[in-house]
Amino acid sequence: xxxxxxxxxxxxxxxxxxxxxxxxxxxxxxxxFSETTPWATNEGGRMRLVAxxxxxxxxxxxxxxxxxxxxxxxYWREPGDAGIPPxxxxxxxxxxxxxxxxxxxPKRIDSGDLRDIxxxxxxxxxxxxxxxxxxxxLKVGVSAFVGLCRNICIPFQADFALELSRTGPSMEEAMxxxxxxxxxxxxxxxxxxxxxxALSDEDLLKLQLRLPAETADAPQxxxxxxxxxxFFDSGKGEVTGRDYSLDIPIDKLPPGYDVKGxxxxxxxxxxxxxxxSSLVFN
Numbered sequence: 607x608x609x610x611x612x613x614x615x616x617x618x619x620x621x622x623x624x625x626x627x628x629x630x631x632x633x634x635x636x637x638x639f640s641e642t643t644p645w646a647t648n649e650g651g652r653m654r655l656v657a658x659x660x661x662x663x664x665x666x667x668x669x670x671x672x673x674x675x676x677x678x679x680x681y682w683r684e685p686g687d688a689g690i691p692p693x694x695x696x697x698x699x700x701x702x703x704x705x706x707x708x709x710x711x712p713k714r715i716d717s718g719d720l721r722d723i724x725x726x727x728x729x730x731x732x733x734x735x736x737x738x739x740x741x742x743x744l745k746v747g748v749s750a751f752v753g754l755c756r757n758i759c760i761p762f763q764a765d766f767a768l769e770l771s772r773t774g775p776s777m778e779e780a781m782x783x784x785x786x787x788x789x790x791x792x793x794x795x796x797x798x799x800x801x802x803x804a805l806s807d808e809d810l811l812k813l814q815l816r817l818p819a820e821t822a823d824a825p826q827x828x829x830x831x832x833x834x835x836x837f838f839d840s841g842k843g844e845v846t847g848r849d850y851s852l853d854i855p856i857d858k859l860p861p862g863y864d865v866k867g868x869x870x871x872x873x874x875x876x877x878x879x880x881x882x883s884s885l886v887f888n
Contacts (some may be wrong), residue, residue, distance in 0.1 A: 642779060646764030650678045650754030656768045656779045657735075660744060665705070666735040666770070669783055670694065670750055673728040675850040678756045681724040682712035684836040689722055690753025690761060692731060697747055705734040710789035711873075714826060714838070721838055722755070723828060730786035744770045752803075768843040791873060791882035798881045800872060801849065805865055805887065811837065817876050819848060825876040829854055829885070832863060 645652040657668035670692060672680045681689040696702050710729055714720045737744065746768040753759050794800065802814040811829060827839035835858065843852030859865075870885040 621650070641768050641770055643766045643768065646762075646766070647751075648754065648760065648761050648762050649675075650756065650762065651675045651680070653749065653750060653752060653764060655748060655768065656730075656782055657768050657770060657867070658779055659739060659770055660740055660781065662740075664737045664740055666737065667783060667785055668733050668735065668768075670707075670731045670733065670752075671728070672725070672731070672752055673727060674754055677726075678754050678763075679715060679722065679724045679726040680729065681722070681753050684723060684830045684834070685706070685710050685753065686714075686723040686836055687720045689724065689752070689755060689759055690845045693751040694733065695749045695751070700746055701738045702746055703736045705736050707731055707733040708787075708790055710786065711791050711875060714828065723836060724755075730782065730789075732783055732786050732790075744768070791880040794881055794883040797848075798874070798876070798879065800837075800874075800883050800885065802874075807858065809856045811856050811885075813852055813872070814853065815850045815852075815874060817848055817850050817874075818879055821848075821876045823877070825850065825874050827852065827854065827875075828873045829856075830871040830873075831856070832860055832868075835859065 620687060640655050641655075643655045645654045651674040653670060653672045655668060657666055658667045660850040672692070675681050681691050683691050683725065692707065694704050694707065709731060710725070710770050712723050712725060715724060715726065735746075737746075748766045748768060749763065750766065751761065751763045754762050769874070773852075792798070797816065798818050800813065800814050801816050802812070804812050806812060813827065815825070815827075817825060824841050824843055825839075826841075831837060837854050837856055839852055839854055843850050865887045866888050870887070872883055872885055874881045874883075
């Protein structure tokens with residue numbers, strides 16, 4: 607059964623202060639307009655969209671909120687051995703583009719031989735859209751597709767309509783998005799980064815990491831390669847001071863895949879901090 611308790615430790619106390627600052631700024635400025643759609647539900651949980659008004663360049667900040675029911679989970683951008691990553695799509699005639707979707711720190715959830723990556727708690731996924739024409743009232747149809755899993759995985763698709771020109775003040779939505787941003791992995795820094803990476807002839811990805819000074823236990827490491835591929839650490843790394851070295855087996859790459867010139871991703875979860883970075887193979 608795919609269950610598991612979670613302690614959402616990656617949302618720091620700055621969530622409250624950031625959200626409050628946004629709320630104050632909106633309250634003192636001119637009225638803004640946004641939208642929160644009704645919830646769409648199925649047996650595994652529910653989801654909805656939140657969006658702020660478009661900026662002058664046509665950028666729309668928003669979020670997909672997913673709330674799995676107790677005992678259910680939903681997935682990260684790479685779901686692991688099975689599952690469905692979240693997706694947003696739009697009608698071709700909408701002239702709108704999904705520029706990016708961001709993901710809070712996920713959890714590795716093992717079920718027998720399967721290793722899933724996702725969330726067994728409510729999660730908010732910030733995104734950015736880009737529209738070409740701001741001269742018309744903004745009415746956008748959005749289709750959201752996610753997976754919800756318990757004993758089996760159930761595809762969950764819902765169609766939403768955003769009408770940003772006809773909604774109320776955006777204080778609540780802005781606070782929600784500001785809070786969601788605080789739950790994202792941090793960027794690499796001098797005290798938490800990848801020092802070295804190389805793919806050996808034995809199909810081992812050799813990593814050397816600099817970990818935060820307060821790290822007590824071995825980190826969890828998830829590497830994302832070609833789309834649909836995720837690779838996991840064995841928890842058997844070597845510690846030298848604050849540096850952590852480990853080998854990650856790389857298997858099941860697409861036939862004929864050449865790593866040269868490609869960029870992969872790595873997520874490192876160390877205690878109550880998490881860092882995401884890129885691995886460039888020259």
